Amino acid sequence: MAQLYYSMKPTPMLKDELDIVIPTIRNLDFLERWRPFFEQYHLIIVQDGDPSKAIKIPEGFDYELYNRNDINRILGSKASCISFKDSACRCFGYMVSKKKYIYTIDDDCFVAKDPSGKEINALEQHIKNLLSPSTPDFFNTLYDPYRDGADFVRGYPFSMREGAITAVSHGLWLNIPDYDAPTQLVKPLERNSRKFDFSLRYVDAVMTIPKGTLFPMCGMNLAFDRELIGPAMYFGLMGDGQPIGRYDDMWAGWCVKVICDHMGWGVKTGLPYIWHSKASNPFVNLKKEYNGIFWQEEAIPFFQSVTLPKECTSVQQCYLELARLVKEKLGKVDPYFNKLAVEMVTWIEAWEELNSPKGTEAKAPNGKKK
Amino acid sequence: MSVAEINKNEVDIVIGALNADLTQFLSSWRTFFSGFHLIVVKDPELKEELNIPEGFDVDVYTKTDMEKVLGSTNSTMFSGYSCRYFGYLVSKKKYIVSIDDDCVPAKDPQGFLVDAVSQHVINLETPATPLFFNTLYDPYCEGADFVRGYPFSLRSGVPCAASCGLWLNLADLDAPTQALKTEQRNTSYVDAVMTVPAKAMLPISGINIAFNRELVGPALVPALRLAGEGKVRWETLEDVWCGMCLKHISDHLGYGVKTGKPYVWRNERGDAVESLRKKWEGMKLMEKSVPFFESLKLPESALKVEDCVIELAKAVKEQLGSDDPAFTQAADAMVKWIQLWNSVNSSG
Numbered sequence: 104m105a106q107l108y109y110s111m112k113p114t115p116m117l118k119d120e121l122d123i124v125i126p127t128i129r130n131l132d133f134l135e136r137w138r139p140f141f142e143q144y145h146l147i148i149v150q151d152g153d154p155s156k157a158i159k160i161p162e163g164f165d166y167e168l169y170n171r172n173d174i175n176r177i178l179g180s181k182a183s184c185i186s187f188k189d190s191a192c193r194c195f196g197y198m199v200s201k202k203k204y205i206y207t208i209d210d211d212c213f214v215a216k217d218p219s220g221k222e223i224n225a226l227e228q229h230i231k232n233l234l235s236p237s238t239p240d241f242f243n244t245l246y247d248p249y250r251d252g253a254d255f256v257r258g259y260p261f262s263m264r265e266g267a268i269t270a271v272s273h274g275l276w277l278n279i280p281d282y283d284a285p286t287q288l289v290k291p292l293e294r295n296s297r298k299f300d301f302s303l304r305y306v307d308a309v310m311t312i313p314k315g316t317l318f319p320m321c322g323m324n325l326a327f328d329r330e331l332i333g334p335a336m337y338f339g340l341m342g343d344g345q346p347i348g349r350y351d352d353m354w355a356g357w358c359v360k361v362i363c364d365h366m367g368w369g370v371k372t373g374l375p376y377i378w379h380s381k382a383s384n385p386f387v388n389l390k391k392e393y394n395g396i397f398w399q400e401e402a403i404p405f406f407q408s409v410t411l412p413k414e415c416t417s418v419q420q421c422y423l424e425l426a427r428l429v430k431e432k433l434g435k436v437d438p439y440f441n442k443l444a445v446e447m448v449t450w451i452e453a454w455e456e457l458n459s460p461k462g463t464e465a466k467a468p469n470g471k472k473k
Numbered sequence: 474m475s476v477a478e479i480n481k482n483e484v485d486i487v488i489g490a491l492n493a494d495l496t497q498f499l500s501s502w503r504t505f506f507s508g509f510h511l512i513v514v515k516d517p518e519l520k521e522e523l524n525i526p527e528g529f530d531v532d533v534y535t536k537t538d539m540e541k542v543l544g545s546t547n548s549t550m551f552s553g554y555s556c557r558y559f560g561y562l563v564s565k566k567k568y569i570v571s572i573d574d575d576c577v578p579a580k581d582p583q584g585f586l587v588d589a590v591s592q593h594v595i596n597l598e599t600p601a602t603p604l605f606f607n608t609l610y611d612p613y614c615e616g617a618d619f620v621r622g623y624p625f626s627l628r629s630g631v632p633c634a635a636s637c638g639l640w641l642n643l644a645d646l647d648a649p650t651q652a653l654k655t656e657q658r659n660t661s662y663v664d665a666v667m668t669v670p671a672k673a674m675l676p677i678s679g680i681n682i683a684f685n686r687e688l689v690g691p692a693l694v695p696a697l698r699l700a701g702e703g704k705v706r707w708e709t710l711e712d713v714w715c716g717m718c719l720k721h722i723s724d725h726l727g728y729g730v731k732t733g734k735p736y737v738w739r740n741e742r743g744d745a746v747e748s749l750r751k752k753w754e755g756m757k758l759m760e761k762s763v764p765f766f767e768s769l770k771l772p773e774s775a776l777k778v779e780d781c782v783i784e785l786a787k788a789v790k791e792q793l794g795s796d797d798p799a800f801t802q803a804a805d806a807m808v809k810w811i812q813l814w815n816s817v818n819s820s821g
Binding site: 218240241242243244245246252253254255256257258259260261262263273275280281282283286290293294295304305306307308312313314315316317318319320321349350352353356372392396399400403 | 582605606607608609610616617618619620621622623624625626637639644645646647650654657659660661662663664665669670671672673674675676677678706707710712713716732755756759760763
């Protein structure tokens, strides 16, 4: 039924059906820039780092805030699955949300402008993406056929034109591109732009990533159907005490894509753009990513060859099976993967606990609304 | 890679002439075709003499030439839009760029005319990345790169077999769609080139296409003809079938297929509603083709493109032959095509 909404004009706001999840360690001044677009939505702030620090949130926003003390209190021993000192902790926000959709954004991301100079309502575009079908089974050369002005091209099978339900909408970034540390070190000045006139490379397209194809999912500007794929959006073990960082969203993306392919759901990428303002320190990044650069060479063939049994009919079942396979196949790459596999299971247990009917009472956060 | 580095001697521009008067078409492309060798192939069913303006380095092929090669009076393999394949057959160059004769250069959002030929060659000369999707699209173009999380072992890419361009104004929609949305024109210029991932199927349009002839030439098969195939794209499927074969073979051999830029401007021509009146069997054939290609596995032993085509033809005949005579004919045509290819290209 939600699929019918995509042709509604204007795009429904879904303000009672969508939570915005933001991880932070400092302040949320950036919200001031997003105010016209975010003010009507409920925010879930996940405060990383020192819980005694007070996070300043601009007036007028409706939010709940969770710090590490809250996470420990709410999850108890299961809090071990939530990363500390890494933005991966944001997935706690997915778990405690009660809404159908999630939009997550980094606190160094701002409103971008399209080539005509108009400010981009990123959230509205994500909603359009999520409410319209995907086309994972056959690539449309005119990209998203459901967009105004587009359609399926000649030769596109009619039986596939209803598309599949969209589980994930992956947005992009103007200005500072999401490069890894080695690339940042080699090209510190590169912006997502053209060489000759430095105009920004704005690619005016949304497309479905074909079934069977993996991609690097960036968590900076990401929306998803939590009711569908939420349990698979675990951002892994990163940060403090862990041998890896900056692979949280990557890990979630590989798991999510495999499961979406299995379930017949679509993952879109492309619009909307946000403006990414801050380039993190490439030397710090290199240290965090170091193991990841080698481990991804093993992880990716693993994910590319995974087949989930047809008995796995729920996302939770798929995820638990994935956890089992991670231990079996990647455990020998590094003991980290054994730990990760254990916490993947913990995550699902915690998800079930919090999202079952009786689990909802225990969740009261520390920081309150307006 | 820049325009200045393109070796024009490696490229043939092949034009299938379905219209006799190519003056407007060739004049509009003059700047971008200049310095290149052209092969113009006349639709054997076209009665009038071709009108080609001066100043082009062009070889023209007609029905007579086809009959010499085919050794018979049967030139239906190369009739209509399929006439261009004859040009692919006789070319001796590394790259082929092929554009329908009702297309002219498009303008990009900055107002500059798009050099479709150069963009195609650049696409073909730079690697493709079919094994993992790059969210910033073509990582080899200036101002872009591989994103965080892209495996380093896959960053050298694979050879690009084909470059599928797009169309502004009249997009390549099928007759029912265009008939339903009579006023719809494509005004969206998407500033990207990307590799279509391995195993993903797509409808490849012959309107604006380029390929590495040395790499995959024999895989561009003029095979599937609709009964009552017409002289407007709405009444054909030959390129879509050819594209399914090409993509499958490219995937099998580890090559890539790119899509996106360059755009061409496609002029108004034909009437979608008129085309819709004809019994449109293309829809049925596509429905049958899709599960076939989805489950098809070429044998590991098929290492040459020609062998892949032969194996594909065998599978088409076995699995689709009983569904529709068009498939049996396509399979036979594919085998015949390889025979022709081998005979023309061994003596050349």
